[in-house]
């Protein structure tokens with residue numbers, strides 16, 4: 001079993017300028033055996049530090065880390081039965097691909113036959129058989145990345161740790177490698193912990209995702225759950241592209257008022273919002289749930305907003321339409337046939353069944 005567990009894990013750094021600050025606040029987390037779990041969050045949120053603590057490259061200030069059933073707090077990285085793939089691949093330039101792949105096993109003094117078998121297996125899995133005698137500089141970025149993964153595979157670790165492995169690749173190759181990594185996970189049946197700042201990468205790769213901000217775990221959930229039920233405004237704004245729109249509103253009975261427009265809310269929503277009567281709330285709606293009135297699906301068309309379009313971006317399969325509500329800029333992702341150009345006064349239809357409501361003070365989701 002290769003679960004990974006954080007029990008009240010905390011990491012503080014002491015820095016001359018900042019003094020002591022918390023990079024990872026007390027965190028609790030269980031990564032299941034064979035799970036593909038992704039840490040995602042903005043730069044500096046503590047995701048790499050979390051990964052490095054699992055690897056043993058960084059020692060937590062307090063709390064316990066378990067791999068399998070054992071507490072590994074005091075174990076050296078090489079004794080943790082993990083393999084890490086870094087952003088810069090860290091290949092040895094003077095060695096051939098075969099030597100790069102076998103390096104770790106040679107260091108462990110494994111028998112020659114065993115090493116050859118392992119290298120061959122990894123090369124087949126990753127499509128590197130024809131490149132074993134080349135040097136890293138003779139490989140493309142994507143191929144080098146595969147070698148870095150291959151070096152981890154040959155070691156048969158309990159847990160694979162990936163630190164932004166695709167960030168040096170161009171956009172097209174990244175998409176291709178994402179698919180390859182998903183396939184690899186199925187094939188290896190291994191536990192994978194993966195760090196990225198890219199929410200699309202997180203959503204496409206992760207079976208579950210840990211969203212972090214400022215050293216704190218904001219939510220742990222499946223991609224579907226994060227998208228449909230974000231716990232707070234940070235998660236709601238971070239997951240989904242373009243980002244969720246936040247609109248300031250005030251609650252009045254069974255309606256919310258947005259810039260003088262009354263939007264009727266379903267009865268079950270009105271019941272929950274009772275506690276916010278006459279108080280401000282934040283309405284969250286994703287760009288894909290705002291439609292032009294000439295191209296709206298058969299949803300309840302009662303809920304509309306008027307606005308002057310500022311900018312339209314044509315993406316081919318859809319258009320992004322920008323307009324303002326008060327001080328907030330709103331994005332609608334509309335069907336490409338929707339009539340839209342800068343300066344047009346347009347009626348937009350909101351799918352109120354998909355709207356979220358947030359407390360502006362705590363930023364937690366009310367509903």
Ligand code: ATP
Nearest residue numbers: 013014015023042043044045046047048049050197
């Ligand atoms: P990025 O995506 O930029 O890599 P991250 O989410 O992975 O960001 P971490 O690298 O985990 O963030 O860093 C979390 C915080 O801890 C940051 O503020 C960083 O500056 C700080 N930090 C990381 N390592 C050290 C260190 N060795 N000494 C002091 N501060 C550190």
